[in-house]
Amino acid sequence: MQQDSELNESSIPLVNRELSWLHFNERVLQEAADPSVPLIERLRFLAIFSSNLDEFYRVRVATLNRLADVNVKAKEFLGYNPKKILKLIKELVVILERRFDTLYDEIIDLLAKEKIFIINEMQLNVARGQFVREYFIDSVLPKLVPVMLDYGKIRKPFPDLRDRRIYFLIKFQYKKKTGYSLLEIPSRVISRFLILPKERNLNFIILLDDIIRYCFDELFFIFKYESIEGYTIQLTRDAELDLDTNVDDKFINILSSSLKKREKGKPMRLLYDADMPQDMLDYLVEKTDLDPDALIPGNRYHNFKDFIEFPNVGGKELEYKQLPALKVAGFDLQKSLFDQMKKSDYLVSLPYQSYDYIIHFLREAAIDPKVVNISISLYRMAENSNVINALINAVRNGKKVYCFLELKARFDEKANIDWGEKLTDAGVKVYYGQANYKVHAKVCLVGRREQKTVKYYATLATGNFNEKTATRYCDHNLFTVNKSIVDDLKRLFSDLRHNKYNDDYQSIITSPLETRSKLDQMIEREIEHARNGREASMIFKMNSLTDENVIRKLYEASNAGVKIDLIVRGMCCLVPQVPGFSDNIRVRSIVGRYLEHARIWIFHNNGEEEYFLSSADFMNRNLDRRIEVTFPVFDEDIQGEIKQIINYQLSDNTKAREINVNNDNRHIRRDSGRRYHAQLDTYLYLKDKISS
Structure with a gap:
């Protein structure tokens, strides 16, 4: 934090968002280091760390490089000098990569004790070598296209x-000369892992990289060389899109063209095998014309995210114990959800409870003769989306379906273009949003004709309508027929169809026009309570806290005596426990088996607590440049459920880290007493509710 504060040119304590993100990714690395985490899962946390870092370079470092190129100190980056930040990023990334390498070696040794061996080409005996060579000739060789350079x-x-x-x-090396070739490893079309025949109850796995190394002679048999050696490299490019800001009929073509350019974006980072000889590294630098600062020494194996699919050839104890998705107490999937919603609101807390409720809601809407229309906003979908299938089925059954599909969902643009075309072909009315505002809200509204009128049923969520991520992301889906909420959603969808934005809804709070002001008002209300000697407190859970104006308001509330608890999974630019600024603010981050993704606001409100769920983080883009929906929870039983889940998180002393002035990601531990594990405790709590 000392380096961070030296760079801070603001009048309030702030951590640079890029460095804060790296501190978050360090928390992911901590899970890979945790001996209580099952061994295969530790390897997968290494994969998540690596995948996160790739995206970080493609997006955030790319943006910083753009700013550095024009020598801009951007307000968006909280007054920091981009060149200094880039230097600090590289220093911290090198430290984290070294820790990564150490952890990988440690995990490999522990796998060996479990009789699982990841072996390389130098460790193949005759029998395994023959097996690998046959596999190479049959399955790998046809996919290889070497490029002879010199x-x-x-x-x-x-x-x-x-x-x-x-x-x-x-x-x-040949005739006292040196030659070079470049070869792409076809890991996108061939599994990265080959399970070798078991021997004496021992399990062996070899990576595609090492299969190719072992068979270089099969690939380059026409060349008469004395020696051959190969080292892996991986380039990460700028992945940001330069788009025309006008939305017209050509927008999809513009986006498609920009996606093709993404492959050729400016180089951001070249990761290379740290064992590569200096002469080869010099050749690489010379031929690629890269800035030496862009070169990062790394592990033998790049694109480590493939290890998320690492096969478990050992016992079940090497992976997390399966926790079957739970039912929601009183919400029966064997009966009409619409009929049940007339009597009560319901909350589905993912991934603990089944995503079948969301799919069932849409399927029931698709086939119910009384349903006349469905409106939904979609951001990211599963590869084989049951949500999309239900919407298409609804059209086939004569329903009017309006879908607000966000084309600019980063890294899902191509998939969303394809989904949009499929929905349009089926007869869904698809709206692609506007260039200036991403549709990030996660809401669905179903109109059903009942007694000569149309009654509306809604589900509102903190996360995407995506059944795949719903098994890993902690989110909440509220099912309600509350009149003020459904009336607001009717108006919201109508406004979106006509490219309008409003700020005077009855119950919901929307970006881009009102989230910031409404949030300020509710914080100010707590400040007034504190100044008048009343108890005042707020709890916010989110993915990221980077907006400087919100941070200023939270500092103001802290100084007024408002007690503030923050649960922030990722970036947090606020600095807690700074005298005169944040004495009353405590921040924790929970990184564990599931990805904490829900956004929750709780205001004490002089004893009459108010609860909100939201699609928005406290970031400038969510408050000002996206279409977001924050929605109230009125049902007291559901409020109590949310509060209990939050209390588990505020009590967690297993997976919670303290965010502090030193940014040391210190685990929150207790020397004695009960061990709280928020994610496991939440599962058991919701499980008990079914039987109680």
Whole structure:
């Protein structure tokens, strides 16, 4: 934190958002280091860390480089000098990569004790070597296209490396000369892992990289070299899109064209095998014309995110124990959800409870003869989306379906274009939003004809309508027929169809026009309570807290005596426990088996607590540049359920880290007493509710 504060040019304590993000990714690395985490899961946390870092370079570092190129000190980056931040990023990333390598070696040793061996090409005996060679000839060799760069009379320019692909840089020694070749490893079309025949109850796995290394002679048999060696490299490119800001009929074509350019974005980071000889590294720098600061030494294996799919050839104890998705107490999937919603609101807390409720809601709407229309906003969908299938089925059954599909969902743009075309072909009325505002809200409204009128049923969520991520992300879906909420949603969808934005809804709070002001008003109300000697407190749970104006308001509330608890999974630019600024603010981050994704607001409100769930984080983009929906929870039983889940998180002393002035990610521990594990405790609490 000392380095961070030296860079801070603001009048209030702030942590740079990029450095804060790296501190978050360090928490992911801590899970890989935790001996209480099952061994295969530890390997998968390494994969998540690596995947996160790739995206960080593609987006955040890319943006900083753009700013540094024009020597801009952008307000968006809280007054920090981009060049200094880039230097600090590299220093911290190198430290984290070294820790990553150490952890990988440690986990490999522990897997060996479980009779699971990840072996390389130098560790193959005759029998396993023959098995690998046959597999190479049958399955791998047809997919390989080596490019000879320097050999004999061949002199070719170094080709553009594709974003996040793994390559071998190969060096030949022949007739006292040196030659080079480049080879892409086809990990996108062939599994990265090959399970070898079991021997004496021992399990062996070899990576595709090492299969190719072992069989270089099969690939380059026509060349008469004395020696050959290959080392992997991986380039990460700028992934931000430069889009025309006008939305017209050509927008999809513009976006599609921009996506093709993403593969050729400006190089941000070249990760190379730290064992690569200096002469090969010099050759690489010379031929690629990269800034030396962009080169990062790394592990033998790049694109480590593939390890998320690492096969478990050992016992079940090497992975997390399965926790079957629970039912919601009193919410029966064997009966009409609409009939049940007339009597009560319901909350589905994912991933603890089943996503079948959301799918069932849409399927019932699709086939119910009384349903006349469905409106829904979609941001990210599963690859084989049951949500999309239900919407298409609804059209086939004569319903009017209005879908607000966000094309600019980062890294899902191509998939969303394809979904949009599929929905349009089926007869769904698809709206692609506007260039200036992403539709990030997660809401669905169903109109049903009942007794000569149309009654509306809604589900509002903190996370995407995505059944795949719903098994890993902690989110909440509220099912309600509350009149003020459904009336607001009717108006919201109508406004979106006509490209209008309003700020005077009855119950919901929307971005871009009113989230900031309403949030300020509710914080100010707590400030007034505190100044008048009344108890005042607030609890906020979110993914990221980076907006400087919100942070200023929270500092103001702290100084007025408002007790503030923050649960922030990712970036947190606020600095807690700073005298005169944040004495009354405590921040914790929970990183564990599931990804904490829900956004929750709780205001004490002089004893009459108010509860809100939201699609928005406390970031400038969510408050001012996206269409977001924050919605109230009126049902007292559901309020109590949310409060209990939050209390588990505020009590967690197993997976919670304290966010403090030192940014040391210190675990919150207790020397004695009960051990609280928020995610497990939440599951058991919701399970008990079914039987009680």
